Amino acid sequence: MENIEFGIDTFGDVPSGPSGELVSHAQAIRATVQEAVVADQAGVDVIAVGEHHRPEYAISSPETVLAGIATATENIRLSSGVTVLSSDDPVRVFQRFATVDALSNGRAEVMLGRGSFTESFPLFGYDMADYEILFDEKINLFNELLGEKPVTWNGTTRAALQDVEVFPKTESGRLKTWVGVGGSPQSVIRTAHYGFRMMLAVIGGSPERFAPYVDLYRRANDQFGHETLPVGLHSPGFVADTDELARELMFDAYKEQRDRIGASRGWSPMSRSEFEHEAAEGSLYIGSPETVARKIATTVQSLDIGRFDLIYSGGAVDAGARLRAVELYGTKVIPLVREMLAEKPAKINN
Amino acid sequence: MENIEFGIDTFGDVPSGPSGELVSHAQAIRATVQEAVVADQAGVDVIAVGEHHRPEYAISSPETVLAGIATATENIRLSSGVTVLSSDDPVRVFQRFATVDALSNGRAEVMLGRGSFTESFPLFGYDMADYEILFDEKINLFNELLGEKPVTWNGTTRAALQDVEVFPKTESGRLKTWVGVGGSPQSVIRTAHYGFRMMLAVIGGSPERFAPYVDLYRRANDQFGHETLPVGLHSPGFVADTDELARELMFDAYKEQRDRIGASRGWSPMSRSEFEHEAAEGSLYIGSPETVARKIATTVQSLDIGRFDLIYSGGAVDAGARLRAVELYGTKVIPLVREMLAEKPAKINN
Numbered sequence: 001m002e003n004i005e006f007g008i009d010t011f012g013d014v015p016s017g018p019s020g021e022l023v024s025h026a027q028a029i030r031a032t033v034q035e036a037v038v039a040d041q042a043g044v045d046v047i048a049v050g051e052h053h054r055p056e057y058a059i060s061s062p063e064t065v066l067a068g069i070a071t072a073t074e075n076i077r078l079s080s081g082v083t084v085l086s087s088d089d090p091v092r093v094f095q096r097f098a099t100v101d102a103l104s105n106g107r108a109e110v111m112l113g114r115g116s117f118t119e120s121f122p123l124f125g126y127d128m129a130d131y132e133i134l135f136d137e138k139i140n141l142f143n144e145l146l147g148e149k150p151v152t153w154n155g156t157t158r159a160a161l162q163d164v165e166v167f168p169k170t171e172s173g174r175l176k177t178w179v180g181v182g183g184s185p186q187s188v189i190r191t192a193h194y195g196f197r198m199m200l201a202v203i204g205g206s207p208e209r210f211a212p213y214v215d216l217y218r219r220a221n222d223q224f225g226h227e228t229l230p231v232g233l234h235s236p237g238f239v240a241d242t243d244e245l246a247r248e249l250m251f252d253a254y255k256e257q258r259d260r261i262g263a264s265r266g267w268s269p270m271s272r273s274e275f276e277h278e279a280a281e282g283s284l285y286i287g288s289p290e291t292v293a294r295k296i297a298t299t300v301q302s303l304d305i306g307r308f309d310l311i312y313s314g315g316a317v318d319a320g321a322r323l324r325a326v327e328l329y330g331t332k333v334i335p336l337v338r339e340m341l342a343e344k345p346a347k348i349n350n
Numbered sequence: 351m352e353n354i355e356f357g358i359d360t361f362g363d364v365p366s367g368p369s370g371e372l373v374s375h376a377q378a379i380r381a382t383v384q385e386a387v388v389a390d391q392a393g394v395d396v397i398a399v400g401e402h403h404r405p406e407y408a409i410s411s412p413e414t415v416l417a418g419i420a421t422a423t424e425n426i427r428l429s430s431g432v433t434v435l436s437s438d439d440p441v442r443v444f445q446r447f448a449t450v451d452a453l454s455n456g457r458a459e460v461m462l463g464r465g466s467f468t469e470s471f472p473l474f475g476y477d478m479a480d481y482e483i484l485f486d487e488k489i490n491l492f493n494e495l496l497g498e499k500p501v502t503w504n505g506t507t508r509a510a511l512q513d514v515e516v517f518p519k520t521e522s523g524r525l526k527t528w529v530g531v532g533g534s535p536q537s538v539i540r541t542a543h544y545g546f547r548m549m550l551a552v553i554g555g556s557p558e559r560f561a562p563y564v565d566l567y568r569r570a571n572d573q574f575g576h577e578t579l580p581v582g583l584h585s586p587g588f589v590a591d592t593d594e595l596a597r598e599l600m601f602d603a604y605k606e607q608r609d610r611i612g613a614s615r616g617w618s619p620m621s622r623s624e625f626e627h628e629a630a631e632g633s634l635y636i637g638s639p640e641t642v643a644r645k646i647a648t649t650v651q652s653l654d655i656g657r658f659d660l661i662y663s664g665g666a667v668d669a670g671a672r673l674r675a676v677e678l679y680g681t682k683v684i685p686l687v688r689e690m691l692a693e694k695p696a697k698i699n700n
Contacts, residue, residue: 033421
């Protein structure tokens with residue numbers, strides 16, 4: 001358990017500025033860099049930025065943002081969360097991440113996913129009917145590229161490659177690769193098949209319900225003969241100096257975002273009591289550093305995970321409060337979780 | 351002429367390290383960032399980084415490198431040189447440059463081209479037979495995207511778009527766009543048609559032979575009713591403290607690179623006298639700051655251009671010498687050219 005890692009995740013949500021109005025996309029991107037710099041200084045292990053193609057999120061090209069963060073930080077590792085591989089080109093994704101890896105002296109990680117939103121499919125000319133085969137084939141090609149040797153590959157969703165080398169090469173010889181999994185057993189098994197790390201997206205309900213996926217991943221990983229790899233989990237939350245302040249800062253923005261997404265997915269509007277229930281027993285890590293740390297420690301122990309990422313930017317929260325949340329997460333929450341875990345060691349060694 | 355701009359261009363050529371051996375791709379990328387930082391401090395106006403997919407060049411994703419430079423510099427403008435639009439997706443290119451623009455507080459420029467090497471075509475699944483239509487259609491779509499309004503577009507080389515908005519938006523509302531032109535009149539006219547800036551690639555022979563292209567661009571630009579735009583030119587060279595040292599530092603690497611490229615294009619190996627001839631009367635800007643400045647001033651005046659970019663990294667030159675060349679270019683060459691031009695104003699006001 002001593003190697004447990006703590007990250008922060010963002011989609012570059014457009015925050016609100018001092019006057020309460022939304023800032024520009026460009027300011028939102030710079031806010032993300034600023035948050036990464038604060039996280040780096042505060043000792044956060046990793047920042048993951050996610051790809052979306054919607055007006056409320058400023059990040060459509062995670063690697064470009066990570067490259068900007070790379071030269072402005074010293075220690076923090078740099079991940080996407082996620083790169084929508086299905087609608088991208090594995091060769092381009094490899095090239096961009098290898099470049100981020102170079103810029104950051106080897107701090108890049110890739111997190112591949114199919115995307116929970118579907119905007120990227122029509123935007124880049126893909127058919128939703130090919131949802132499964134696109135990811136299947138592209139993750140297969142990406143795995144080949146990770147060897148950094150000449151690649152010969154063919155499939156139906158992308159041009160074949162015959163003995164092709166891709167540049168730049170990395171210094172370590174291999175990019176650390178995660179797959180973001182929303183909860184399909186096939187995704188879990190595919191992730192284990194390639195020996196990739198698994199990041200569970202748990203955005204609502206009790207985290208414990210994901211225990212079967214953690215077990216499935218471990219068993220599949222063993223059967224494929226791979227080394228034991230830590231499982232990660234990411235969930236939304238917010239940290240402020242007090243529980244009350246955290247709720248006050250986050251509720252409106254969180255509800256606005258949840259209801260907007262929910263409108264297109266048939267969810268009913270979120271009530272305050274539902275919000276409080278998620279905070280108390282679900283997957284919302286909100287409150288004072290002590291409150292958030294206790295909740296994270298409980299999740300880490302009950303699921304025996306090796307990495308926890310807080311999605312710290314849910315909706316149009318005030319930009320200054322968001323920066324403060326990142327600082328509190330790094331300087332208060334992480335040390336507290338480590339203390340709590342040291343006092344009460346995990347059931348299974350990770 | 352007072353607004354003339356001076357830039358440096360690189361493809362991220364893998365330089366040699368202290369022991370004379372080639373450094374890694376990752377080190378070459380970091381060397382580029384370091385050179386950009388020195389250029390920024392030395393007052394160079396712009397750095398342009400080019401896309402290649404070959405082992406001797408470390409940059410396959412210019413925008414990712416520019417993003418790393420963006421957060422490490424203050425004033426220098428950031429361009430590609432070029433982005434191979436034919437084998438890329440205009441939507442992705444727009445998104446990545448808009449992100450670099452955000453990271454750099456509005457310092458991004460795009461330079462589009464068809465690529466003088468052809469590796470990217472099979473790598474990304476394009477047919478060389480579509481060389482013309484790919485660029486035609488993609489530059490057309492890119493121009494639509496630059497409006498930053500909902501786009502409706504269709505063509506044969508990419509999926510159609512129906513009333514689609516692309517994110518992030520820029521703060522200025524429009525990315526400054528150049529087209530890299532090798533010397534085809536059609537390219538010149540197309541560039542003027544869209545009102546894009548024109549950058550002439552003059553890699554050998556007398557620069558004056560490009561005067562007809564400058565005239566054609568100006569006439570076409572006028573006929574299309576666009577504002578008068580400066581024409582740029584980029585050429586290879588190297589700056590050191592003395593003429594002799596510059597030649598000594600550059601010759602072997604330049605010849606090795608020229609002969610390697612030439613072998614696939616049917617050129618005969620370059621002799622020392624050919625090298626000297628290019629330095630004396632052709633398009634090689636090599637020598638002491640005074641020598642290089644005089645040559646640049648002559649070219650600027652004879653062609654009445656508004657921007658001159660020095661391709662400062664031709665082949666596996668020593669990394670330390672390359673950094674010094676950038677410093678000399680910024681601190682010595684540029685001020686000398688400005689002085690020379692002030693003493694002898696251009697024939698035509700730019």
